[in-house]
Amino acid sequence: MENYLNLLSHLMLLSSFVLMANKRIRSYIKTFRMQSALIGTTAALIGFESFSSSGRMDVLVVSTVIIALKVIYIPNLLGSTLENIDLKVEKDFFLNIPILVLISCGIVVFSYFSISAVEGINTGIMNVQIVNSISMILMGILFMISRKNAIGQIVGFLVIENGLFVTAMFSTEGMPFIIDMGIFIDIITAVLIMGVMVFKINEKFESADTNKLKNLRG
Amino acid sequence: MLLWILPLMAVMLFGAIKNNKILHGLSVFTSAILVVSGLIITLKVIAEGSYEFNLFYVDSISIIILDIVLIIGFLACVYSVGYLEEEIKHEKILPGRLRLYYILLHTFLFTMILALSVKNMGIMWIAIEATTLASTFLVGFYNDKPAIEAAWKYIIICSVGIAIAFLGIIFLHLSSAGTIDSTQILDWTVLYGKAGSLKSPILRLAFIFIFIGFGTKAGLAPMHTWLPDAHSQAPSPISAMLSGVLLNSAMYAIIRTLAIVNKNLGTSEFTGNIMIAAGLLSIAFAAVFIITQKDYKTLLAYSSIEHMGIIAFGLGLFTPLSVFGALFHMINHSLTKSMLFLSAGNILQKYGTREIAKINDLLKTLPVTGGAFLLGLFAIAGTPPFGVFASEINVIISVFEKGQIIIGMIFILLLAIIFAGIGVTLFSIFYKNSSVETPPPRGEGNIYGSAVILLLVGVISITGLYMPVSIFTLLNNARNIIIGG
Numbered sequence: 001m002e003n004y005l006n007l008l009s010h011l012m013l014l015s016s017f018v019l020m021a022n023k024r025i026r027s028y029i030k031t032f033r034m035q036s037a038l039i040g041t042t043a044a045l046i047g048f049e050s051f052s053s054s055g056r057m058d059v060l061v062v063s064t065v066i067i068a069l070k071v072i073y074i075p076n077l078l079g080s081t082l083e084n085i086d087l088k089v090e091k092d093f094f095l096n097i098p099i100l101v102l103i104s105c106g107i108v109v110f111s112y113f114s115i116s117a118v119e120g121i122n123t124g125i126m127n128v129q130i131v132n133s134i135s136m137i138l139m140g141i142l143f144m145i146s147r148k149n150a151i152g153q154i155v156g157f158l159v160i161e162n163g164l165f166v167t168a169m170f171s172t173e174g175m176p177f178i179i180d181m182g183i184f185i186d187i188i189t190a191v192l193i194m195g196v197m198v199f200k201i202n203e204k205f206e207s208a209d210t211n212k213l214k215n216l217r218g
Numbered sequence: 219m220l221l222w223i224l225p226l227m228a229v230m231l232f233g234a235i236k237n238n239k240i241l242h243g244l245s246v247f248t249s250a251i252l253v254v255s256g257l258i259i260t261l262k263v264i265a266e267g268s269y270e271f272n273l274f275y276v277d278s279i280s281i282i283i284l285d286i287v288l289i290i291g292f293l294a295c296v297y298s299v300g301y302l303e304e305e306i307k308h309e310k311i312l313p314g315r316l317r318l319y320y321i322l323l324h325t326f327l328f329t330m331i332l333a334l335s336v337k338n339m340g341i342m343w344i345a346i347e348a349t350t351l352a353s354t355f356l357v358g359f360y361n362d363k364p365a366i367e368a369a370w371k372y373i374i375i376c377s378v379g380i381a382i383a384f385l386g387i388i389f390l391h392l393s394s395a396g397t398i399d400s401t402q403i404l405d406w407t408v409l410y411g412k413a414g415s416l417k418s419p420i421l422r423l424a425f426i427f428i429f430i431g432f433g434t435k436a437g438l439a440p441m442h443t444w445l446p447d448a449h450s451q452a453p454s455p456i457s458a459m460l461s462g463v464l465l466n467s468a469m470y471a472i473i474r475t476l477a478i479v480n481k482n483l484g485t486s487e488f489t490g491n492i493m494i495a496a497g498l499l500s501i502a503f504a505a506v507f508i509i510t511q512k513d514y515k516t517l518l519a520y521s522s523i524e525h526m527g528i529i530a531f532g533l534g535l536f537t538p539l540s541v542f543g544a545l546f547h548m549i550n551h552s553l554t555k556s557m558l559f560l561s562a563g564n565i566l567q568k569y570g571t572r573e574i575a576k577i578n579d580l581l582k583t584l585p586v587t588g589g590a591f592l593l594g595l596f597a598i599a600g601t602p603p604f605g606v607f608a609s610e611i612n613v614i615i616s617v618f619e620k621g622q623i624i625i626g627m628i629f630i631l632l633l634a635i636i637f638a639g640i641g642v643t644l645f646s647i648f649y650k651n652s653s654v655e656t657p658p659p660r661g662e663g664n665i666y667g668s669a670v671i672l673l674l675v676g677v678i679s680i681t682g683l684y685m686p687v688s689i690f691t692l693l694n695n696a697r698n699i700i701i702g703g
Contacts, residue, residue, distance in 0.1 A: 118419050137385065141378065153374055160381045168388045172395060175388075176403050179340035183384075186347045190377055193354055197373065200358070200366050213367040 001049060005170075008042045009129040012166060013108070016139045016159065020100050020146075025082060028155045029075050036070035039162055043169060058177040065184055066165075074158065074191055081195050082151060085202040094146055103142060108135045129170040136163035150198045150210050154191065161187055222274070222335075224248055224255075225328035232321045238313060242299045245320050249292040249327070256288040264688055267695065275337040275407075278695035282545060283470050284334045286552045290462045291327045293670045294455040297560050298323070300664030301455055304567050310360065319359065319453075326352040326459065330467050339404040342471060343380070343387055346435065349464060350376040357452045357460075368444075368451035375444040376435055383431020383471070389424035390475070393417045406474055413481035422488060425479045428472065429492060435468035438530055439500040442523050446507070449519035450572065454563025457515065461522045461559060462552035469529060469548070476533060477700045486536035493534030494625065500527030501632045508639040513572045515562050517643060518555065521598055524636055525551040525606075531629065532613040533700075537620055542697045543612025549689075550605035550681055554597045557674035561591040564664055564671075565647075577647040583660050588648065590671045595644060597678050599637040605681030 015035040022028050043063030050056045095103075111134040116127070137160050144156030165183075168175050175183075205213070228248040235241055260281050262269045268277035276284060302319065305311050311319075329352050333345035350373060358369030391404055393416045402408045409416070434441035449457045476493075480486050504524035511517040525547065532544030564587040569577050580588040597604035610633070617626035 118423055134385075137381075144374075144378065150370070157374070157377055157381070160378065164381060164384050164388070167385065168391075171388060172391050175340060175391070176400075179338075179344065179404070182341060182344035186344055186351065189348075189351050190373070193351055194373060197354070197358070197366070197370050200361070201370060204363050204366055210370070213370060 001045070004045060005042060006128060008038055008045070009132045009166070009170070012038050012042075012162075013132040013135060016136050017101060017104060019155070019159065020104050020139060020143060021097050023097070025149065025151050026079075028152060029078050029082070032078075032155050032158060033071055033075040035159070035162060036066065036075075039166060040067040040071055042166070046169065058180075062177070062180050065181075069184060069188060070158070070162070074188075077191065077195060078151060078154065081198055085198065094148065100142070100146055104135075104139050107138045107142065108132075111135045111138060130167060133163050133166040133170060136166065139163075148209055150194075150201055153210065154194050154198070157194070158187075158191070222328070222332065224252060225324045225331065228324045229321050229328070232317055232324065236317070238316050241316055241320055242302075245295045245324070246292075246299065248324065249288075249295040252327075252331075253288045253292045256285055260285055260688075260692075264691060273338070273341070274335055276335050277699065278692050279473060279545075279699055280334045280470065282692055282696055283466050283548065284331065286466060286549060287327070287330050287334060287463045290459060290552060290556050291330075293556065293560075293674065294459050295323070297458075297563070297664070297667040297670045298455045300666040301453070301563055301567070304663050305453075308567070315359075319356070322352055322356050323456070323459075326356065328352075330463060333467050334470060337406040339387055339390065339406055339409075339471075339474070342474075343384055346383075346432070346468060346471060347377070347380045349467065350380065350435070353452075353456070353460065353464070356456045357448045359453055359456070360451070364447075365451045368447035372444045372448040375441075379431050379434025379441060381431070382434070383428050386424045386427030386429075386431055386475075389420050389427060390478075393420035393424060406478075409478050410481065413478050416478070416482050418482055421479055421482055425475055425489060426492070428475045429489075429496070432468045432471045433496060433530075436465050436472065436530075437468075437500075437523050437526050438496045439503040439523060439527070442500065442503065445523060446516045446519040449522065449559075450513060450515040454515075454559055454566065457519075457562075458556035458559035461519070462556035465522060465526055466548050466552060469526065472530075473533065473700060477702065480536065481702045486534075490534045490536055493530045497527040497529075497531030497534055498625070498628060498632070500524065500530065501629070501636070505632050505635045505639060508636055508643065511639075511643055512574055514574050514577075514644060514647070515559070515566070515572055517574075517640070518558050518562060521636070521640070522551075522555055525555070525598075528610065528613060532616070535613070535616055535620060535622075536701070537616045538697060538701055539619070540613050540616035541700050542693055543609045543616065545693050545696055546612065547606070547609035550609050550678065551598075553674055553681070554594060554604070554606055554678050557590065557671055557678065558594045558598060560667060560671050560674075561587045561594060564667055565591065567663055574643060574647060579650045580647045585660075586668045587671060590668075590675045592648060593675055594678075595640055599640045600633060603679060603682050605678050608682045 012035055015031060015038060019028060019031040022031055040063050043059060043066055047059035047063050050059050112131045115131050115134060140156050140159035140163055143159060144153050147153060147156065225248065228244060231244060232241060259269055259276060263276060263278060263281045302316060306313050326349060329345050329348040333342050333349065336342055354369050354373045357372050358365045394409060397412055397415045398408050437445040449460055452460060476489055479489055501524050504520045507520045508517055511520065529544045529547050532540040532547065564584060565577065566572060568584055597606050600607045600610050614626065614630060617629060
C-alpha cells in the first residue's frame, strides 16, 4: 500500500515537471488533467483502505468529487474557454524552459532540506510525500509567475490547490469532510470567476496576455 | 443564527425582484435587521463571555469585528442607494445591473459574517476565500480596462495568498495530531485550550504560512500590491467595505492564530519580530507612496495599508496596552476610513475625476462632504481629538514602556512623514485654484450618503474623548483572551 502511495506521489511531482516544460496552453490543460487523475487515484486508494478498515465513506466520496471536478469538469471548462478566445501569445515565457526546469529541481532540493529540518514532521510515516507535495505547491507558484497568459495563471493556481490537497491528505489523513467540500465549492467558484475574467480581459485588451495589464501602478 | 440566514434570504430575494426601488429598500431593511440582531448578540456576549449555537460561535474578539462589519455594512447599503441612483443618472452603469450589485454585496456581507462567527479554522478559511470570490466582480464592477485589471490582480494575488494560508492551516492541524480527537479538528477553542501540548516547531511553520497568507489579504507589505488598485477602482461603497471590513476580517484570522502560537511558545518574541517587521515595512511603504500620490482614492488605500501596519505593530508588541490599542485602532480605522471613502465617492461623482490636481475649492462646491472630508483627513492622520489618535497613542506608549526606543522612534517618524504627506498632497483640494477650469455646480448629490457621512464624523469625534463602559469591557475581555491572562 505504502509503496503505491509513494509511487503516485513521485508521479505527481513528475507531472509538475512535465507541466513546467509544456509549451502550448492546450498541453497545460492536458497535464493538469493527468495530475488530477493521479490525485484522484491516490484519494481512491486511501479511501478504499479506510473503508475496509473502519467503514468510513468520506474519503471515497472526496475522491469521486475530485475525479468529477478536476479530471473532467474544470479541464473541459478551460478547454472551451481557450477555444473562444484568440490565441496570439507567441513568446509565453519570462524565462526559457531549461532554466525553469533547473529552478524546479532547486525547489525540490530546497523543500527536502527545509522540511527535514523541522522537528516533528519527520516522525510521521510519510515524509517523502510531504516533500513532494510542498515542491508541487512551490512549482505551481513558479509556474504562475513564469507564464504570461491568463489561462496559464489559472492552471498554476489549480496546481497549487492540488499540492495543498495532497499535503493535507498525506500529512493528516485528510481534512474533515465538511472542510473538503467547502474547499471544492470555493475552487469551482474561483475557476468559474477566473474564466469569466479571462473573457473580459480578452474582450477589453484584445488578448489574454496578462503582460498587457500594466496600466495601474501604485 | 439569524445572521447567517438573513443575508442568504436577501440574496435569493434580490434574484427575484426587478424593481430598483424595492431592491434599495430590501437591502437597507436587511442590513438594518442585521445590525439589530448583532446588538442583541453583543449584549449576550458582554453578559456571558461567549455565545454558542451549533456551529455558530462568537466571543469578545469576534464580536468587536462582527459589529464593525454589520455597522459598516448597513451604512454602505444606505449610501449605495443614493450613489447608485446618481451613477445610473450619469449613465455610468446600466439600471439592470443594480440587482447584480446587491446580490454580490450581500453575498460579500454573508461570507464575512460567516468568517467571523465560526470557531473552526478550516471553515473560517473557506469563508475568507469566499470573500475574495464574492468581491471580485464588485471590484471590477465598472467593467472598464483599469477596473478589470484591478479585479484580475485582486483575485489572483489574494487566491494564491489564501492558498498559502491553507498550507499554514494544514500545519496547524498537523501540530495538534495526537493531542485532540477527530471530532474537534481545527476547533479554535480546543486548540487554544490545549495550546501547551501542541508541537512547537510545526506550529511556528504554521504561523509563518498563516501570517503570509492572511497578511496578503490584510494588505500588509510586501504582499499589498493588489490593495491600492482594488480600492481605487471599486465603486466607493465597496471601497469602504473592503478597507473598513475585509482587511479586519483577515487580520482577525491572524489574531486567532497569534493567540494559540504565543500561548504555546510562552513568549511573544518569535511572532512579535515577524509582526513588528511587517508592520513597520507596511507603514514605510505607505509613507513613500502617500507623499508622491496623485490619485486621492489610491492615497486613501495606501493609508489603509499604513493603519493595518499599525495594528500589526501593536499586536506584535503583545503587551496588554498595545493589544488593547490595536483592537481599538481596528474600530477607529474602520469607521474613519469608510467615512473617507464614502466622501471620496461623493467627490468623484461631482468632479468626475480621481486626480487630486483637478479638484479645487471643495468646501464651497460640496459644503457637507468637503467639511467631513477635511475633518476625516485630520482624524486619519492622527490629530488629537479623534479616535485614531487615542488608539495610536496607546501603541506608542507601549513601545516605549517595553524599552524598544529605536523601533518606537522609527514608528513615530514614519507616522509624522505620513501626516506631512497627507497635508502636502491632499489639502490643495480645499483651496481655490485659478488654473483649473470652472468647478461643477454647487450642492450635494447624494443626500442619504451625506447623512451617513455626518453620522460617522460624529462617531469618530466621540470615540477619541469618551468610550462607553460596555465597549471598554469588550475590548478588555478580548485583550485578555489574546494575551491569555
